[in-house]
Amino acid sequence: MNKxxxxxRELLGASTFVGVTAMxxxxxxxxxxxxxxxxxxxxxWPASDIWMEFARQYVxxxxxxxxxxxxxxxxxxxxxxxxxxxxxxxxxxxxxxxHTVPVYWYGKHKAASLFGTGPVFGGSATTxxxxxxxxxxxxxxxxxxxxxxxxxxxxxxxxxxxxxxxxWFKNPVASVxxxxxxxxxxxxxxADLMQNMGMSVAQLPGGEIVPAMxxxxxxxxxxxxxxxxxxxxxxxxxKNYMLSSYHQASESFEFLFNKDVFDDLPDDLQAILEYxxxxxxxxxxxxxxxNYSSDLQKLQTEHGVTVHRTPKEILDAQLKAWDQIIPTxxxxxxxxxxxxxxRQWVERVVYYELMNSADLALAYEHYFPGKLNLGK
Numbered sequence: 001m002n003k004x005x006x007x008x009r010e011l012l013g014a015s016t017f018v019g020v021t022a023m024x025x026x027x028x029x030x031x032x033x034x035x036x037x038x039x040x041x042x043x044x045w046p047a048s049d050i051w052m053e054f055a056r057q058y059v060x061x062x063x064x065x066x067x068x069x070x071x072x073x074x075x076x077x078x079x080x081x082x083x084x085x086x087x088x089x090x091x092x093x094x095x096x097x098x099h100t101v102p103v104y105w106y107g108k109h110k111a112a113s114l115f116g117t118g119p120v121f122g123g124s125a126t127t128x129x130x131x132x133x134x135x136x137x138x139x140x141x142x143x144x145x146x147x148x149x150x151x152x153x154x155x156x157x158x159x160x161x162x163x164x165x166x167x168w169f170k171n172p173v174a175s176v177x178x179x180x181x182x183x184x185x186x187x188x189x190x191a192d193l194m195q196n197m198g199m200s201v202a203q204l205p206g207g208e209i210v211p212a213m214x215x216x217x218x219x220x221x222x223x224x225x226x227x228x229x230x231x232x233x234x235x236x237x238x239k240n241y242m243l244s245s246y247h248q249a250s251e252s253f254e255f256l257f258n259k260d261v262f263d264d265l266p267d268d269l270q271a272i273l274e275y276x277x278x279x280x281x282x283x284x285x286x287x288x289x290x291n292y293s294s295d296l297q298k299l300q301t302e303h304g305v306t307v308h309r310t311p312k313e314i315l316d317a318q319l320k321a322w323d324q325i326i327p328t329x330x331x332x333x334x335x336x337x338x339x340x341x342x343r344q345w346v347e348r349v350v351y352y353e354l355m356n357s358a359d360l361a362l363a364y365e366h367y368f369p370g371k372l373n374l375g376k
Contacts, residue, residue, distance in 0.1 A: 034069070036068055036069055036070060036071040037069060037070055037071070037265070037269070038071050038072070038073060039070060039071070039072050039073070039096045039097050039257075039261070040072075040073045040075070040080075040095050040096045040097070041055070041059070041072050041073065041074050041075065041095065041096065041097035041098060041099060042075040042076070042077070042079055042080050042081065042086055042089065042095045042097075042098055042099075043055050043074070043075070043076055043077060043086075043098065043099040043100065044077050044083040044084070044086055044098070044099070044100040044101065044104055044205070044206075045076060045077055045083070045099075045206065046076055046077055046206060046207040047076040048231050049076075049206065049228050049231055049232075050225075050227040050228055050231065050287075050291055051099075051228065051253075052074075052076060053287070054099075054159065054253070054280070054283075054284045054287065054288075055074060055099040056074060057280050057283045057284060057287065058099070058158075058255070058276060058277065058279075058280035058284075059072040059074050061276050061279045061280055061283070062272055062273060062276040065272045065276060065279075066269055066272050069269060070269060070272065070273075072097075074099075075095075077205065077206075077207060078207075080094060080095050081094060081095065082205070083100075083104065083205035083206070083207070084104045084105070084107075084205060086098035086100045086104070086256065087100070087104070087105040087108070087151070087153070087256060090153050090256045090257065090258050091151050091152050091153050091258070093152075093258050093260065093261075095258075096257065096258050096261045097255070097256060097257045097258065097261075098254075098255075098256040099253060099254075099255060099256075100253070100254050100256065101116050101251055101252075101253060101254055102115045102116040102155075102254045103116040103117045103187050103188030103189075103190075103248075103251070104187065106187065106188040106189070108149065109144065109148070109149060110189065110329065110332070110335065111144050111332070111334055111335050111338060112144075112188070113188035113189035113190075114189075114329075114335060114338045114339065114342070115132070115137070115141055115157075115254075116188060116248075116250070116251045116252070116254075117187070117188040117189050117190050117247070117248045117250075117251060118189060118250070118339070118342070119189075119246075119322040119325070119326060119339075120249050120250045120342065120346065121342060121343055121346040121347075121350075122346055122350050123249075123250060123342070123345070123346040123349070123350055124160070124163070124249065124250060124353075125160035125161050125162065125163070125249070125250040125251060125252060126160040127250070127345075127346060127349055127350060127353065128160070128250040128252075128342070129157060129158075129160040129250075129252050129281075130345075130349065131341070131342060131345040131346075131349075132157050132252070133157075135341065135342075135344075135345035135349075136341045136345075137338075137341070137342075140337065140338050140341060141155060141157075143334070144334065148334060152258065152259045152260065153256050153257060153258055153259050154256070154257050154259055154262055155254050155255065155256050155257075156254075156255045156257075156273075156274055156277040157252045157253065157254060157255070157277070158252060158253055158255065158277040158278060158280055158281030158284070159252055159253045159280070159281045159284040159285060159288075160250070160252055160281070160285070161224065161225070161250075161251045161252060161253075161288070162225065162288065162292065163244065163245065163246075163248070163249045163250070164222055164223075164224050164225070164245060164247070164248040164249075164251070165222055165225075165226075165229075165241060165242060165243045165244070165245060166222060166242035166243070166244065166245040166247070166310045166314070167184070167185075167186075167220055167221050167222030167223075167241075167242055167245075168213075168220060168221055168222070168229070168234050168237070168238040168240065168241055168242075169182075169219075169220045169238055169240045169242060170219065170220070170238050170239075170240065171240060172240045172242070172306070172308055173240075173242065173310075173311075173314065174311050174313075175311070175313055175314070176197060176198070176313060176314060176317045179194075179197060179198065179199055179220075179314065180197070180198035180199070181198060181199070181200070182199050182200070182219045182220050183199070183200045183201075183202065183217065183218045183219045183220075184199040184200065184201055184202070184218060184219065184220045184221060184222075185201070185202050185203070185204050185209055185212065185218045185220075185221035185222065185223075186201060186203070186221070186222055186247060186248075187203045187204075188203075188248075189325065189329075190222075190247040190248050191203055192325050193246075193247050193318060193321050193322060193325060194247065196321040196324055196325060197317055197318070197321050202217060202218055204218075204221075206223050206224075206228065206232065207232075209221050209223060209232060209234075210232050210233050210234060210236070210237055213237040213238065214237055220238070221234075222245070222247070222248075224248075224251075225288065225292050226241075226291075226292050226293075226295040226296040226299060227288075227291040227292050227295040229241075229295075229299075230295045230298060230299055230303075235299055235303040235304075235305050239304060239305050239306060240305075240306055240308060241299065241305050241306070241307050241308065242308050242309075242310045243307060243308070243309055243310065244309050244310040244315065245310055245315070245318065246315060246318040246319060246322065247318060252281075253277075253281075253284070255273075255277050257273065308373075309373060326339065
């Protein structure tokens with residue numbers, strides 16, 4: 001056997017290390033793993049809705065980024081409070097967090113709708129989410145929720161939703177006269193818009209829409225997207241699906257957190273909760289593109305639904321209705337400040353977007369001729 005020469009320093013160092021390690025093992029008390037912080041988050045969505053899956057994408061990312069230090073109890077609408085009451089639940093500390101949309105608390109302050117279903121002046125949901133983060137929207141939201149309303153919560157925004165369809169009708173609508181007098185479900189400022197166009201509006205949570213249609217409480221409705229609509233069973237109560245509308249051209253999810261719960265967390269966990277919204281926003285967008293498009297195909301091929309593009313006459317009427325509503329909103333000084341901020345952002349940003357973007361319809365028609373029916 002070959003002998004290795006070991007210096008006295010190496011020998012003493014090794015002995016000291018062994019001794020200290022042994023003493024440490026004897027002297028140190030057992031270390032218990034810290035229990036995760038549990039956040040009770042309720043959504044405004046039924047358990048079966050695709051938006052519960054979107055909320056779960058957020059929860060999964062946050063839990064993983066926190067190394068298990070944060071855990072969520074994710075609950076569907078109605079578990080603790082109603083779908084429209086989650087803001088109150090978070091503010092009062094009945095729940096720690098909520099996954100919702102701001103238009104659901106429109107009844108508390110109409111300005112809520114400007115952060116979700118306002119006129120947006122030609123901006124897309126992506127445009128307006130950009131306004132929230134870079135155009136002053138975040139500061140205005142804080143002013144509304146904390147300074148004006150005195151709410152004990154924080155809110156973060158993510159997932160720019162595609163423009164919402166005009167909705168589901170028993171018969172196709174081709175003109176403003178066709179919608180006049182219809183009993184219609186929508187929410188927020190979109191309710192004011194549709195009333196201006198002659199509709200009678202009921203503001204209902206998603207889970208109540210199809211039963212209301214079956215009972216004749218409403219004649220037509222919109223919710224948000226093909227995936228949610230097919231899961232609600234919309235195709236069982238109407239067969240005409242009108243895509244394209246200005247009533248809710250821009251909306252994003254609102255992630256609400258009780259201020260006391262949030263402030264008690266270490267800085268790194270606060271950052272994970274906030275910026276996890278941005279991570280989930282990307283995941284939600286990819287999932288929406290996949291599911292919304294495939295479910296639209298299923299509605300057509302498996303359920304006999306006829307998909308229409310909303311006629312230009314109705315879209316023009318919606319813009320004119322917004323023109324009548326905007327001055328009434330601007331009578332409120334804060335709402336005028338929000339609308340002025342949005343106009344300034346949209347005028348600059350959308351000019352760039354429209355001038356720079358390629359004609360997507362032209363390219364699509366080139367590669368997939370005859371599929372589009374964009375109407376007149």
